[in-house]
Amino acid sequence: xxxxxxxxxxxxxxxxxxxxxxxxxxxxxxxxxxxxxxxxxxxxxxxxxxxxxxxxxxxxxxxxxxxxxxxxxxxxxxxxxxxxxxxxxxxxxxxxxxxxxxxxxxxxxxxxxxxxxxxxxxxxxxxxxxxxxxxxxxxxxxxxxxxxxx
Numbered sequence: 188x189x190x191x192x193x194x195x196x197x198x199x200x201x202x203x204x205x206x207x208x209x210x211x212x213x214x215x216x217x218x219x220x221x222x223x224x225x226x227x228x229x230x231x232x233x234x235x236x237x238x239x240x241x242x243x244x245x246x247x248x249x250x251x252x253x254x255x256x257x258x259x260x261x262x263x264x265x266x267x268x269x270x271x272x273x274x275x276x277x278x279x280x281x282x283x284x285x286x287x288x289x290x291x292x293x294x295x296x297x298x299x300x301x302x303x304x305x306x307x308x309x310x311x312x313x314x315x316x317x318x319x320x321x322x323x324x325x326x327x328x329x330x331x332x333x334x335x336x337x
Contacts, residue, residue, distance in 0.1 A: 209292035211238030213245045215254040220324030227318050228296040229270035237271050241278045284308045
């Protein structure tokens with residue numbers, strides 16, 4: 188478990204027919220591209236687990252002006268989306284991999300821009316599926332247009 192364990196719930200597969208799906212990202216500013224990702228991912232199974240980068244990891248990966256929204260706010264927004272069953276925060280690549288290993292998803296859904304690249308935790312998923320980004324939707328572009336990112 189991580190320091191974010193209070194956000195973990197529903198780690199048991201109560202029904203034998205459950206098909207667990209995993210996706211992850213920072214989900215700083217939610218937009219329709221994210222909603223379409225979650226919808227697609229949920230259609231691949233019965234439960235959708237969403238991994239989310241901690242504030243520290245987002246700063247490390249995206250820069251000091253990010254995240255725009257706190258981890259707590261991002262988790263609460265994600266939990267309000269009907270496609271998402273569980274949100275799993277992580278602070279590092281190692282924690283991400285451990286979470287995926289512990290959940291052992293039937294399907295892992297990641298962005299199409301990861302085709303041909305090493306995907307953290309893919310060895311713990313039974314199947315890897317790619318979701319092509321929706322043109323015109325990008326958190327970074329949204330923030331740049333609003334002058335929040337230098």
